[in-house]
Each structure stands twice: as structure tokens, then as C-alpha cells.
Amino acid sequence: MSEASIKANHTTYNLQSWSKQRGLNPVVIEKAEGIYMWDPSGKRYTDMSSQLVNLNVGHGNKAIIEAIKKQADRYCYIGPSYASEPRGELAKLLIELLPDNMGKILFTNAGADANENAVKIAKMFTGRHKVFSRYRSYHGSSFGAGNLTGEPRRYPLEPGIPGFVKFFDPYIYREPLKFGSEKEASDYYLYKLREQVIYEKPDSVAALIVETVTGSNGVIIPPEGYLQGVRRICDEFGILLICDEVMMGFGRTGKMFAFEHFGIKPDIVTFAKGATCGYVQLGGVAVSKPIAAYFDDNFLSCGLTYSGHPLACAAGIACVNFYKENRIIENVVARGAELQEIFKTLKEKHKTVGDVRSIGLMGAVELVKDKATREPVVSYGKDPEGVMKKINGKLAAKGFMTYTHENMILVAPPLIITKEQLAEELQKLDEVLDEVDRMF
Numbered sequence: 206m207s208e209a210s211i212k213a214n215h216t217t218y219n220l221q222s223w224s225k226q227r228g229l230n231p232v233v234i235e236k237a238e239g240i241y242m243w244d245p246s247g248k249r250y251t252d253m254s255s256q257l258v259n260l261n262v263g264h265g266n267k268a269i270i271e272a273i274k275k276q277a278d279r280y281c282y283i284g285p286s287y288a289s290e291p292r293g294e295l296a297k298l299l300i301e302l303l304p305d306n307m308g309k310i311l312f313t314n315a316g317a318d319a320n321e322n323a324v325k326i327a328k329m330f331t332g333r334h335k336v337f338s339r340y341r342s343y344h345g346s347s348f349g350a351g352n353l354t355g356e357p358r359r360y361p362l363e364p365g366i367p368g369f370v371k372f373f374d375p376y377i378y379r380e381p382l383k384f385g386s387e388k389e390a391s392d393y394y395l396y397k398l399r400e401q402v403i404y405e406k407p408d409s410v411a412a413l414i415v416e417t418v419t420g421s422n423g424v425i426i427p428p429e430g431y432l433q434g435v436r437r438i439c440d441e442f443g444i445l446l447i448c449d450e451v452m453m454g455f456g457r458t459g460k461m462f463a464f465e466h467f468g469i470k471p472d473i474v475t476f477a478k479g480a481t482c483g484y485v486q487l488g489g490v491a492v493s494k495p496i497a498a499y500f501d502d503n504f505l506s507c508g509l510t511y512s513g514h515p516l517a518c519a520a521g522i523a524c525v526n527f528y529k530e531n532r533i534i535e536n537v538v539a540r541g542a543e544l545q546e547i548f549k550t551l552k553e554k555h556k557t558v559g560d561v562r563s564i565g566l567m568g569a570v571e572l573v574k575d576k577a578t579r580e581p582v583v584s585y586g587k588d589p590e591g592v593m594k595k596i597n598g599k600l601a602a603k604g605f606m607t608y609t610h611e612n613m614i615l616v617a618p619p620l621i622i623t624k625e626q627l628a629e630e631l632q633k634l635d636e637v638l639d640e641v642d643r644m645f
């Protein structure tokens with residue numbers, strides 16, 4: 206099919222997510238390999254967002270493709286109540302990767318329904334109904350997960366689900382209060398959170414869900430002591446702590462799961478994206494041993510036709526083995542340190558770079574009109590001149606493919622990226638930031 210026909214079919218018959226449909230001009234991808242993609246004219250693009258921060262192992266991974274093919278030859282589908290080798294094996298592998306308090310896994314289709322099922326499980330286990338989540342968070346776009354989400358992607362779902370309560374994140378860069386240390390900031394946010402829990406009637410609160418490290422809302426890394434304090438508040442009031450590891454899980458931050466950086470053990474972990482890197486979609490909910498034991502004698506009222514789809518589980522097993530055998534986490538730690546260094550230089554050099562934040566290979570560059578006032582180049586939902594789209598277009602013209610959110614450029618390449626490739630791509634970012642400096 207010609208490039209023009211592929212594009213015409215897309216724009217005529219597909220509703221493209223998170224977009225006004227008029228004027229869309231998507232890039233047609235002819236082939237993809239590793240961190241690169243090519244359009245039909247042969248132009249090469251670098252996948253600097255790992256698609257939607259899910260394609261951790263890059264495109265065309267032979268081991269995963271072979272595992273899917275092998276399973277497809279055996280059988281493609283079997284219902285969740287049958288014992289299937291890939292479903293059981295992947296659950297075992299994941300439980301072995303998770304902290305020792307974890308008991309069992311419920312597989313889902315993706316991240317949003319993982320979070321919704323986590324909330325359902327928390328409600329059944331505690332007999333309570335309220336759920337705390339943060340404003341600056343994204344937990345999925347389906348009805349329940351969209352209501353957990355705090356940022357404006359929640360608005361079309363309003364009025365929201367009763368009992369879903371929001372609290373503020375420790376977003377220190379945009380906090381008008383000035384703190385002497387990270388610890389001081391954590392103490393402040395934790396004091397406010399504890400007070401809010403008390404005002405919401407603690408024995409009505411089933412769970413508190415956090416993106417362990419906030420992802421698409423700007424890579425907000427918890428300050429020192431914050432998540433440990435959240436864990437303490439949950440323990441004090443018998444609230445379950447759910448860590449949404451959909452974006453950060455499976456090596457993105459330089460640990461298999463992001464909560465490992467902070468020395469906490471969640472009661473429930475949700476995951477998706479990097480579990481299968483998009484080769485076949487899969488999500489899941491890992492629950493602690495006490496929660497798993499509760500359902501020995503209590504009915505688990507959760508179910509999905511495709512829970513633990515054999516092809517997805519086969520991809521998941523191959524993916525986890527690939528992470529281990531190819532020392533992917535070690536690469537993330539090394540490349541992550543280089544990314545942090547180059548980010549620092551970009552911040553010093555460019556007048557429009559207000560802040561840079563990164564952990565492992567998850568980074569954000571926050572663009573401002575003025576470093577002193579920290580005024581963002583655009584505020585959320587208010588970019589009538591399409592400034593961020595223009596900036597993203599400049600990156601794309603150089604073959605640096607990523608996405609932006611509010612006034613931020615996300616940098617999240619596949620975890621297999623090499624030192625040379627990373628340096629080459631960040632040079633392109635540097636050049637575009639020179640142009641951004643001239644725009645303001």
C-alpha cells in the first residue's frame with residue numbers, strides 16, 4: 206500500500222487518541238529495528254520515548270518474537286480457569302522478581318484495568334470504600350482508572366466516582382514554599398497527607414495509589430523520606446499502599462521496580478508496559494501474601510476474558526529473561542548517569558531549561574520563559590499557538606521522536622540504547638534547545 210493510502214486510511218477511519226482529528230499528519234512507519242524506525246522514504250527516526258514508554262527492549266527483539274510464534278503454534282488462547290504453562294510460569298517469574306511479601310498475580314489486559322482491579326481487590330480485602338490518589342498522576346483512561354487519574358485527562362469522566370479523593374504530590378520545583386532540604390519537603394507533604402486522611406475518616410479508606418515515580422506528568426521523583434512516610438501513614442491507618450509501576454516497572458528507573466529505590470514494600474503492585482514491551486499487550490496486579498490468602502476462602506470477584514493471554518504471557522517470559530540475560534538494568538544505570546550529566550549541562554547552557562529531572566532512563570526537560578520566575582512556556586491545556594507541538598516538530602525533523610506534556614519534553618529511550626546512540630540523540634536535543642532559546 207502506498208504511503209499516501211496508509212495515511213489516508215488512518216486519518217479517515219481511525220480516531221486517534223488524545224488529539225483533535227483535523228489536520229493530523231502521522232508519520233508512516235515502514236520498518237523498525239532496535240531503537241530506530243524508518244518511514245517509506247527511508248528517513249530514519251530514533252524512538253526516544255520507547256513509543257509510550259513501553260518498548261523497553263526496542264523493536265524487533267528476536268527472542269520475544271520467537272516465543273510468541275512458538276506459543277501460537279501450540280495454542281493461541283485458553284480461558285483463565287485452565288492451567289496454562291505460560292500463565293503460571295510468568296506469574297512465578299514475577300513473584301520471584303518482586304519483594305518477598307508478594308503472593309500472587311492477577312493478569313489484566315493493560316495498565317488501566319490493572320489499576321481498576323487493584324482498587325477492587327483493595328475494597329474487597331479491607332471492606333472500605335475510599336481511595337486516595339494524587340492530582341499530578343495518570344493511572345489510565347478507562348472509567349475507573351481515569352477517575353484515579355488526577356490531571357486534566359480526568360475531566361471528561363466527571364462527575365467522578367464517589368470516594369475517590371485526591372491529594373497533592375511533592376512537586377518541589379513548582380512549590381511556592383521553599384524548603385531547606387528534601388527531608389523538610391517530605392515532612393511537609395506527609396503532614397498534609399496525614400491530616401487529609403484523618404479528615405476523610407481513616408477507617409473508610411481502602412487504599413492509597415501512587416505512581417512510584419510520577420511519569421507522564423513530569424518525572425517527579427519522590428524526595429528523601431517521602432514514600433517511606435506514605436508507607437507509615439498507610440500502616441498507621443490500615444490502608445493498603447498500591448504502587449502503580451505501569452510506566453516505571455521493568456527497569457526503566459535503574460531497578461526492576463521503582464519502589465526498590467526507596468526501601469518500601471507495597472501491598473499491591475500494578476504493572477503493564479515493560480512486562481511485555483508491547484509485543485503483545487499485558488498488565489497485571491501483584492498482591493501481598495495476606496491479600497492472596499484472603500481470597501483462599503473469599504470469592505475473588507474479578508475477571509477478564511483475556512486474563513493471562515497465552516501469547517502475552519509467552520512474550521512476558523521472554524521479556525523478563527531478556528532483561529536478566531542481557532543485564533539491561535546495568536545498562537540503564539550506566540546510561541542513566543550519562544543522561545543526568547548531559548541534562549545538567551543542558552540546564553546550565555539554555556536559558557529556557559528551567560529544570561531537568563531524571564531517574565535511570567526516564568527524563569523530563571521543563572521549559573520556562575524565565576528561570577527566575579519559573580514561568581512555564583505554556584500552561585496545561587493553554588497552548589493556542591501550538592508552541593510545544595512546534596518544538597516537538599523540530600525534534601522530529603532531526604529524527605528525535607518523543608512526546609511532550611505541558612511544558613515538558615520527555616526523554617525515555619529504549620533501555621538497550623548504547624552510550625554513543627544516547628550522546629548522538631542528546632546532541633539533537635541540545636540543538637533544538639538552542640532554537641527554543643531564540644523563541645523566548
Ligand SMILES: Cc1ncc(COP(=O)(O)O)c(C=O)c1O
Pocket residue numbers: 257315316317318320343344345346416420421449450451452453477478
Ligand atoms: C503510570 C501509568 N499507569 C497506568 C497507565 C495506563 O496504562 P494503559 O494505557 O496500558 O491502560 C499508564 C499509561 O501510560 C501509566 O503511565
